[in-house]
Amino acid sequence: MATAEQHDAVPSRRLSAFFYRRRWLKAILLLLPPLGWMTVIYLASLAVLLATAFWQQNVLTGQIERTFTTANLEALRTDDIYRQVTLRTVGMAVAVTITDAILAFPLAYYMVRVASRRTQALLFLLVINLIDSAETGQVPAEVSAAAPPAWMRGEWSRLARRIHQATDWRVALIGTGVFGGVVGLSALLFFALPRFEIGNSFFLENMVTRQSKTGFSETVKFDDVTDIRQDTSVALRVEVSDRGAISANPYWRMLVLDGYENGVFSVSPALADQMRAQRRKAAQVSGSSRPRAGDAVWTFYLEPATTRYLPLLGSFHLLQFDGGPQEYAVNDELRLLRLEKTPVKMFAYRVEGMRTESALGAVEVLQPREVVPVYRDPSAEPDARKKSPAPMPTFLDLHLEEADLAKVARWAQSPAGMTEGAQAFAERACDWLARRHGYSLQVTLAAGDGDPLVRWMESTSPGHCELFAGAFTLLARSAGYPARMVTGFHGGSWNEGSGHLIIRNSDAHAWCEVFDPTTQTWVRVDPTPGGMAPGSKPAEESAEAVLARMRDTSWSGKLDGVRMFWYRRIVNFDQSSQVELARDAKNAIEARAKRLKEIINRRLAAISEWLKQPWDVARLVAWISVVVTAFALVLGWRGHGRLVWLRWRSGWNRGGVDPVRREAGRWLRRLEQKPDHPAGEEWTRIRADLERLRYGPREGWPNPQAAFRNAKRACR
Numbered sequence: 001m002a003t004a005e006q007h008d009a010v011p012s013r014r015l016s017a018f019f020y021r022r023r024w025l026k027a028i029l030l031l032l033p034p035l036g037w038m039t040v041i042y043l044a045s046l047a048v049l050l051a052t053a054f055w056q057q058n059v060l061t062g063q064i065e066r067t068f069t070t071a072n073l074e075a076l077r078t079d080d081i082y083r084q085v086t087l088r089t090v091g092m093a094v095a096v097t098i099t100d101a102i103l104a105f106p107l108a109y110y111m112v113r114v115a116s117r118r119t120q121a122l123l124f125l126l127v128i129n130l131i132d133s134a135e136t137g138q139v140p141a142e143v144s145a146a147a148p149p150a151w152m153r154g155e156w157s158r159l160a161r162r163i164h165q166a167t168d169w170r171v172a173l174i175g176t177g178v179f180g181g182v183v184g185l186s187a188l189l190f191f192a193l194p195r196f197e198i199g200n201s202f203f204l205e206n207m208v209t210r211q212s213k214t215g216f217s218e219t220v221k222f223d224d225v226t227d228i229r230q231d232t233s234v235a236l237r238v239e240v241s242d243r244g245a246i247s248a249n250p251y252w253r254m255l256v257l258d259g260y261e262n263g264v265f266s267v268s269p270a271l272a273d274q275m276r277a278q279r280r281k282a283a284q285v286s287g288s289s290r291p292r293a294g295d296a297v298w299t300f301y302l303e304p305a306t307t308r309y310l311p312l313l314g315s316f317h318l319l320q321f322d323g324g325p326q327e328y329a330v331n332d333e334l335r336l337l338r339l340e341k342t343p344v345k346m347f348a349y350r351v352e353g354m355r356t357e358s359a360l361g362a363v364e365v366l367q368p369r370e371v372v373p374v375y376r377d378p379s380a381e382p383d384a385r386k387k388s389p390a391p392m393p394t395f396l397d398l399h400l401e402e403a404d405l406a407k408v409a410r411w412a413q414s415p416a417g418m419t420e421g422a423q424a425f426a427e428r429a430c431d432w433l434a435r436r437h438g439y440s441l442q443v444t445l446a447a448g449d450g451d452p453l454v455r456w457m458e459s460t461s462p463g464h465c466e467l468f469a470g471a472f473t474l475l476a477r478s479a480g481y482p483a484r485m486v487t488g489f490h491g492g493s494w495n496e497g498s499g500h501l502i503i504r505n506s507d508a509h510a511w512c513e514v515f516d517p518t519t520q521t522w523v524r525v526d527p528t529p530g531g532m533a534p535g536s537k538p539a540e541e542s543a544e545a546v547l548a549r550m551r552d553t554s555w556s557g558k559l560d561g562v563r564m565f566w567y568r569r570i571v572n573f574d575q576s577s578q579v580e581l582a583r584d585a586k587n588a589i590e591a592r593a594k595r596l597k598e599i600i601n602r603r604l605a606a607i608s609e610w611l612k613q614p615w616d617v618a619r620l621v622a623w624i625s626v627v628v629t630a631f632a633l634v635l636g637w638r639g640h641g642r643l644v645w646l647r648w649r650s651g652w653n654r655g656g657v658d659p660v661r662r663e664a665g666r667w668l669r670r671l672e673q674k675p676d677h678p679a680g681e682e683w684t685r686i687r688a689d690l691e692r693l694r695y696g697p698r699e700g701w702p703n704p705q706a707a708f709r710n711a712k713r714a715c716r
Contacts, residue, residue: 056221081341220257220265220466220485220510222445222452231505232556236311236489237301237564238501244543245296246494246550247356249532251511251524252311252503254488256334261399263452265470265485270393275329275338283325287316288332288363291353298351301500301567308342310349311488311503315363317353332363346567358532360513360522395482395515398474404454405478411457412478422481422516422523429475430527438462439529465528469510472527482515486524490531493552498561502552660704664693667711674715686710 019026056069076082111123240246259268267275300311310319315335327340335357398405411432414420420428440462448455456463457471469485476483490509492501511526526532541549668690689707692700 219267220470220487222263222456222467222470233303233505234502234560235303235306235505235507236503237560238492238503239299239301239499240296240501241298242294242296243547245298245356246501246543246546247313248541248546248549250313250356250490250492251358251509251526252313252489252492253335253486254307254309254311255486256336256513257485257487258393258395259397260470260473265473268393271331271334275331275336278331279327279329279340281325281327283321285319285321285328285330285337286365286367287318287353288335288365288367289315289317289353289355290365291317295353298354300349300351301564302343302347302349304345304347305342308339310337310339312337312351312354314355314357314360316351316355318351320350320352322348322350332367335360358524359516359519361520395484396477396480398477400451400454400474404451407454407458408474408478412475414479421518422514425476425479425481426472426514426523426525429472429479430525432475433457433468433471433527434529436460437468437529439468440464443467465510468527468529469512472512472514472525476512476514484513484522486511486513490526492550493557494547494550495557495561495564496547496551496553497558498564500561500564501550502557502560660701661694663704663708664690667708667715668694670715671711683714686714 052064053072054068054070056065056067056071076086111120115123236252255267256271257265257267258271259266295317302310312335315332319337328337329340330337398408400408412429414425414428436457437460441464443456443461443463445452445456445461446459453467453470453474456467457474463471473483473485487508487510489503489507490511491507492503494500495502509526509528511524511528511531513522514525515521516523524532668687671687671690686707689702690711692702693704693707
């Protein structure tokens with residue numbers, strides 16, 4: 001018998017005794033793997049997410065830039081929407097945790113501690129069945145044997161015959177009828193029931209973040225290092241009733257930035273107050289342009305979370321929101337329209353009488369806008385006093401240091417003794433910028449003091465559209481011309497399949513508008529290399545040439561056409577669409593019925609006219625020939641038609657069961673099912689003929705048609 005010392009000498013026993021004496025070490029080793037996984041995978045991911053809260057987003061492209069900032073936390077503290085999102089998110093997480101604790105823990109405890117073995121087995125079978133269900137329907141191993149049937153070896157004709165033989169066509173017909181009924185009922189419900197968004201009925205809409213995906217905001221900030229990444233996702237889709245109205249070089253205006261300070265273009269307080277003071281809620285907006293004969297109708301489909309500023313080409317006559325009244329603010333002078341909330345679902349609106357304007361003049365129709373007083377919280381003002389209204393914008397402010405002002409003034413100064421207008425200055429300033437700078441999405445400014453935009457203008461580094469537009473704005477203001485930066489989209493592509501324009505996030509652009517005192521208009525200037533020259537107009541092109549140049553033939557464009565169809569005909573099928581579809585269906589049915597009625601009346605009139613004509617021998621012989629031929633065809637089919645059909649099928653169906661043999665088998669089954677059949681000689685002869693047709697050689701067959709006729713007479 002082994003002694004205790006011998007047991008202790010075994011390494012496994014010694015290791016077990018070691019951990020038995022140090023249970024704390026055993027617990028640490030047991031918990032270390034899951035705790036390590038949780039620390040590395042879960043907590044590290046949360047740490048990365050927390051770090052992104054201190055980064056910022058490029059204001060034009062929406063890409064993350066790893067520059068430290070606390071603006072996000074400040075917005076979380078001051079913005080009511082973000083506070084609601086935070087509270088509801090935390091509340092939902094707490095509710096889910098409590099629900100799991102109330103439901104899941106008692107069930108698990110019952111399975112482990114209380115339930116009998118049989119109950120435990122049943123509960124565990126619920127989980128096992130889910131796993132086992134994924135394995136059902138697999139091909140058994142014996143199917144892939146060395147010698148599978150002929151119909152499984154890829155011979156399609158034999159496979160088709162096999163399917164034909166094995167199919168119960170009555171069941172197939174019933175299944176097809178049921179499927180057709182379900183499809184018909186689904187189509188009826190589809191046309192009868194309007195769509196609705198779950199987010200509109202609950203609080204889910206407020207749970208979705210309002211951060212614009214393309215990065216359009218009310219500020220454009222210039223940093224020392226900028227790396228803009230191309231985002232080719234779709235931001236906007238546009239349908240137009242008249243393709244000839246599509247401009248060869250469209251600029252989709254969204255936002256006007258007039259204030260500049262400390263390297264940041266922003267909406268000045270005066271412009272912000274103007275927009276806030278014109279807030280309304282309605283289903284349509286009357287614009288500042290007069291309707292004209294032949295005006296095109298534009299339908300815009302804005303992707304979710306893109307922007308709350310609606311892209312427009314210029315002024316318009318009427319704008320209608322899809323989905324009912326919306327809260328909005330409008331500025332007729334700037335041709336801007338802003339929603340109070342960024343749409344969290346695809347947002348559609350229709351514009352009538354929209355102008356494609358490269359120069360913005362005075363509005364044609366001065367709409368009486370209802371001014372809504374803007375509430376200011378006195379407690380938020382210094383010394384609890386109301387803030388004085390912001391002065392009207394002059395579009396000439398330059399908040400730069402003296403050294404930077406001198407540099408910009410020197411660059412903007414016209415040649416000695418030369419007097420130039422706004423358009424001539426714009427051409428000269430754009431040429432100066434193009435000679436000094438190239439175009440690039442990756443920009444690194446030279447280190448130094450002063451304004452970052454002025455440092456870029458002083459260097460020869462390449463830049464993107466924001467830098468060119470900002471530099472031109474500073475030059476124009478320094479020369480005494482009011483100027484402002486405009487952001488939006490430029491260009492687009494044409495989807496021929498679904499007939500709509502596609503504007504992607506990569507089409508985001510920034511340009512300028514400078515005031516021309518001679519014409520009293522704001523003229524569009526695109527100083528970015530490759531943009532439209534100041535005062536120039538697009539070349540005269542036909543609509544076909546413009547669309548051919550903009551056509552998108554990629555697979556992504558084809559898939560986008562399918563998505564557009566899905567939204568227009570499925571998701572956006574509301575009550576107005578139902579009425580329109582019912583009206584179109586009614587008009588189509590009435591037109592078909594009217595056409596059918598005309599055809600019938602015309603044929604009846606022709607027959608009546610023909611009958612009124614005098615009868616002669618030729619007409620009588622022709623009618624008698626037609627009647628005799630029809631009668632002969634009927635008698636021939638009744639006497640020999642089925643036999644000819646069976647023999648013809650017997651000729652091309654030799655690889656399967658002969659149709660004549662199948663027919664004989666059917667009559668044999670009917671004879672067997674007859675309970676009161678006689679036992680005479682005639683019955684025996686009929687049965688023998690059918691058995692010879694069913695089982696005998698073809699050479700010894702009796703007349704199949706006569707045998708089937710006798711069987712039919714016997715079964716009566």
